[in-house]
Every structure is written in C-alpha cells, then in structure tokens.
Amino acid sequence: MNHSTVYRPHSPVAKLAASFLAALAVATAGLYAGQWVPAGLYLPLYALELILLLVMIFARRKQAVGYPLMFAFMLVSGATLYPLIGYYISVIGAAAVFKAFALAVVSFSGVAIYAAKTKEDFSFLGGFLMLGAFALLGLLIIQWFIPFSSVGQMGIAALGILIFLGFTIYDINRLARYGFTEADIPMIVVNIYLDFINLFVYILRFFASDEE
Numbered sequence: 001m002n003h004s005t006v007y008r009p010h011s012p013v014a015k016l017a018a019s020f021l022a023a024l025a026v027a028t029a030g031l032y033a034g035q036w037v038p039a040g041l042y043l044p045l046y047a048l049e050l051i052l053l054l055v056m057i058f059a060r061r062k063q064a065v066g067y068p069l070m071f072a073f074m075l076v077s078g079a080t081l082y083p084l085i086g087y088y089i090s091v092i093g094a095a096a097v098f099k100a101f102a103l104a105v106v107s108f109s110g111v112a113i114y115a116a117k118t119k120e121d122f123s124f125l126g127g128f129l130m131l132g133a134f135a136l137l138g139l140l141i142i143q144w145f146i147p148f149s150s151v152g153q154m155g156i157a158a159l160g161i162l163i164f165l166g167f168t169i170y171d172i173n174r175l176a177r178y179g180f181t182e183a184d185i186p187m188i189v190v191n192i193y194l195d196f197i198n199l200f201v202y203i204l205r206f207f208a209s210d211e212e
Helices: 013-036 039-059 063-092 094-117 125-145 150-178 182-208
Strands: none
Touching: 013 063, 013 182, 039 063, 039 182, 063 094, 063 182, 094 150, 094 182, 125 150, 150 182
C-alpha cells in the first residue's frame, strides 16, 4: 500500500490559503468590534454563531451560500471571543494570554506541518476524536453542576488540548491525502479555525486552572 502524502493536482490550495487569511481578518475585525457589543447581546450572538455553523454544515456544498456564511460566522465568532479573552486577561493577565496564544500558534503550526508532510494516514483518528469530544462535553456539563478542583480543571484543559491537536492532525492530514474542491473551502476554513480557537481556549483554561 502506498502511504505517500498526496496533494491532489486540482486541489485549490492557494484559494484555500487566501480564504483562510481573509476569514482571519474578518474574525479579527469581529474581535475588535466585540468591545462595543452590549453584554446582553452576547447570549444571542452565541446562539447565532451555533446556528450559522449548523447551516454551514448543511450548505457546505453550495459555494454561493458557503462563503457569505463563512464570513458571517467568522465575524460573529470574533465578537464572541472578546468577552472570553477579556475574562482570561482579568484572571491570568495579558502577558499569560499572549503566551497562551503564542503556544497555540506554535503547537498548531507544528502538528499541521507534520500532518501535511507525514506518510501516515490518520483517518482512523476520526472516531476516537469524536468520542473524546463527547467525553469532554460531558465533563464540562458535570463541572457546571459539580465544580472540580484545580487539578480536575487542569485535567479537563489538558484533555481539550490533546483532542484539538488531534483534530488538527486529522483535518490537515485528510486535506493533504485526499484533496478538496473549491466548494469545500468555506467549511474547511471554519474547521481549521475552530481547531485553532479551541486549542487556544483550552491552553488558556490550562493556564488559569490554578487561578479559578
């Protein structure tokens, strides 16, 4: 069996990269605009973010619909990140938040490059990662009712970091091995963005586990 990494010749890699950078710019604009969003609007924005994501999942093959939804999702997601980052700045300080972001960038980039270049096929991780994500969700729900100790919170954060590093490997490896079409790009951009943002958030949780 040939396990070599395959970039399909017709995969629009340049367009994916350009779309991802444009989406990051929109998310950054949303983050900046988040400082002017009234606190009472954040819950509706969280709901809108989830709705946009669900609509994108069902409309991902319709390119004309996908791109507007992708940019709308990025804008809303950026805005909803503002109070979260503000919270962690108040808990662990701006310097620690910046360190968490830098660590997320380095670790995300490292595993993404590895996943793109390796000869291994990580498709088998999909089921395990979904089980891990559901387990993580279950722990977060339990924590809502039964607060965990700092060690327990650190464990949840570490599990989240491992899961989203795993999703990064899984997603990038599949793109590298099996290719993609232009119609896939909006959902791919959102997937990669969510891999990174969730990794960043769980690194923040890990840093803050002794403070909360």
